[in-house]
Amino acid sequence: MADPSWLPWWQTLGLTPNRLKDEINEKSSLLDTSDVSKEYMKTFSKHMAVLCVYISNRHEGTLPEGFQQYETFGFLQKLLEGQAVASEGVNTAASWNSDGKSKDPATARRQLLQHLQALQYLCYECEPGSKPLTVQMLQHTHRLMMQGAVAEDGQPLEAGHFRINTASAGTGQVYLDPGLIADRTAKYVAIYNAAVEVNVDVSKRAADLFYGLIHLVHPFKDGNGRLGQLLVAYALMAGGVPFPLPLEDGHHKSRNHYQHVVLHYAKISHNTRLQHFILECLHHKWVNFAQQVEVRAVCRCILVIGSPCQRQVLALFGPAPGVRLFLQPVHVSVRQQPVLPAATAYVAIPGVGHKLISTPAQQ
16 A cells, blocks of 8 residues: 555556655766766756746746746746846836736746746855855845735735734635744754754755745745745755756646645645655656756767768758757667677667668778
8 A cells, every 4th residue: 555645646657755766866877977967967957947937936826927838938048048137028127916917028027037036046156055044045035036026915025024914825724923933934944954964865854944934934925935946946956956946747737736735734734745746856857857868968979970970860860960950858869889880879769760870980
């Protein structure tokens, strides 16, 4: 019988915590054995930062009206690459709705810009794993993410300041009294830092941090859910994960899965399913990374073989430049065999074709 703390959809997929951890270790070991993987991780971590912002707002229901995935990704990618915000139509002066429902695209983009800036601060500038987490880091992250926001009651949100009024969830749960927030926030930050010192499992540390600060304390008037997802990314990076993790598990019902684990710990006061969901999301991203490394290894192999071989590849698969030819998410395998000439590669793309491609060994 499956452990009741496991996620309900795991049984159909044959997943267990140990299987996920073993496969995460296998995929992440590529960074120790492959130059291609080290090079690609720089790009992959940027993609994950963009995905973090998009997924977080989608999960919390704060994605601006009319913002589709493709356009949002393109916009955030440009911001991450340092392109001027003015050219992207960002209104950094006007206030914006904290619930993300602004009808003005230029104002709505400000929300996404600030979320990305908050991620860059917490997950990179704060040097996760090199220095302890502090209450001031939490407050500054919230300030960066929520400055200029207007709350549901029409009042300006005091970004970075703890709430001074009582608050409750849509489920009817009442959060911690305002007078206790500062003390309890410091307490849960200290608990997290102590867990880091004794090397508690990284997914458990991330889940405990989210559960304690966001579910039990709920320190700010708005933006707590978005902050919580940034804290998960921070905790994992402090534990050695080289990219910020979006809480997305690869299923088309990923948002429902996120809401399930949040409601589950709200009902039973236990965050094990949140911990397992974080583990599943991490597994999904490492598998994605490994697949892309395999694709890029093919490109590297073809380039090493030399231009005559590249011309044969282009003749077989199309006129695209060799490096970009295999950047689509397809499965590609390469075999170099000692019985074949030294400069031989076997390229196979399901649904497209396969061919042995050879050039003289001296090339």
